[in-house]
Amino acid sequence: MKIDLTDTTSSKINKALVQGRRAIGTPAVGMVLTLVIVTDEENAYDALKAANDASREHPSRKLVVVKRISRSARDRAQARLDAEVRVGTDAGTGETVVLRLYGEVMDHAQSVVLPLLLPDAPVVVWWPVNAPVNPAKDALGRLAQRRVTDTYAAEHPVQELTARADAYTPGDTDLSWTRITPWRSMVAAALDQVDCSVTSVEVEGEEHNPSGELLAMWLANRLRVPVRRSVSAGPGLTAVRMETTCGPITLDRADGALATLSIQGQPDRAVALKRRETSELIAEELRRLDPDDTYASALKFGVHRLGEAKSSLPPLPTREAGSSEHAPAHPVTPASMPVKKAASK
Template sequence: MNIDLTETTSAQINAALVGARRATGTPAVGMVLTLVIVTDEGNHYDALKAASQASKEHPSRILVVIKRPGRSPRERAQARLDAEVRVGNETDTGETVLLRLHGELAGHAASVVLPLLLPDAPVVVWWPEDAPENPAEDLLGRLAARRITDAASCEDPVDALRQRATAYAPGDTDLAWTRITPWRSVLASALDQGHPPIESAVVEGEEYNPSTELLALWLADRLHVPVERTGSPGPGLTAVRLVTTDGVICLDRPNGALAELAVPGQPERHVALKRRTTAELIAEELRRLDPDEAYAHAVAYGVERLAPAGAVKADVAEAEAKAKAEAKAARADDGKDDAGKAPAKKAAAKKQPAKQGGAKSPSAGTS
């Protein structure tokens, strides 16, 4: 059910929601949170689509705040609220309200949103584009238990990470951090099995990719070793190499879908590391409403503390060359042992007298 309201108020929107629930039989108690999306007219469709898909896992009331302050002085002076209420089959679970704030009202979004929040339910605010410099001090951000931004949408993602570190408050998170959750899980599980001392690391990914920066910051913070961040053609993150005293632990994903994990002394294995959609990222963030301390430590480490370009690359090349040389030497030793044992076996076979009756050899009759 879709209800269009022009030049309306928050009270009228609430009344429309109640009427729509009664008409469709959708109970409000089935929703677990309120998700507020702050965006513009050009980006609201993709953001709403991702939030609607995530609401199938987390039934919620979705409030899309679309600010239209206007360009001319006359447009800016005219304050008006238009709304579209969607309840029922189109949203599957929960409710969706599109709020278009015109003129001066665009600067007072919190006053419009506050009466529409679900009672006694947590609030999450998501800025797909153009997040405020300090989300926790934003008027909408103050209403939320979690505040989601995306450094990848900024013109300078690295500078955006610096800003996130400066303005961090418990409850802040970024989708650039959410994107590396599978990488962190695979690397942590590989190291949990026991490993030789790690001396340095290299993280490879696309230029201006904030997820690459965050993964390098996380490794440097947790391992306390020099970590270099290098560029690659992509897509996204492509490889992580940990230099140990026994060789290189390498997690390589050249195609954005399937990765190969190589650990010294173990057989290589493949790991599914496909690039996830925005809906999957939002669904992951809605699973937890407590502060993400790991993100706080990583973003606070500071990109300026990462190893300079080329500082660790030589260590990786040296470790890989050393591992290849040791493997080649081991194969050569195995060949010598086999060659030394072969004549002895042959001589022993000559000493054995032939059996009567023409018995077959052990390999006779096999295919």
């Protein structure tokens, strides 16, 4: 069911949501969060489709904020809010409200969104494109427990990582980091099968691919060894090669779907490592609403430090009296290379 509202208010939108639920006989209970999608008209359809697919796992109220740039001075001066309310099969699992902001309303998007948030439920803000430099200080970002960006959509993706590191606030995350979760899992699993130390690493992938840089920074940060970033034709990440005291370990994916894991002294194994859709990435991010400390640690390591010798890297923090945290020691195992874990919604 769809309800179109022209030159409306947040109050009228809430009434339309209640009207729609009553018309189809669906209660508001069962939604676990509010997902705010901030995008432009060009990317709104794809972003909403991905969010609807992810809502099968995470029933939610989806608020799509589209800022419409008017060409004429008269239209720019006219403040207006149009909305499209979707419930039932048109909204995936949950509810959807597409908000189109005109004129001065664009500068006060938080005032439009705030009355539409689900009460007593987490808020996640996602920028598929054109993310702010500091998401935590953005007017809409301040409303959220989690803020999701996508560095891959930036004009200069690798340079954008430095800006993300400088502005990082607990609760920030990026889909370029989410894309490498399977790679981190496989690398950790491979190191769990050997009893040796890693001496150097090479991460191979497309040029200007921020996921490749993040994977390299994560490995350098956790292993404290030189990590070299090499360029391939893709698609995406294509290989991770680790030199160890027991021989080479290679995870090679040439076609973007199936990878080969090679460990010295063991037969080669084929492992599924396909490139995932945006809906799968968003669904993974919505599984955890706490700060991702592993992402923060890798991000702040810095692109410029890749390839540095082990001796030039700062020492890992030592255990303090009464502290349950400890620094990883060689040989490195999955216990010292944490992979993103699921958390309660």
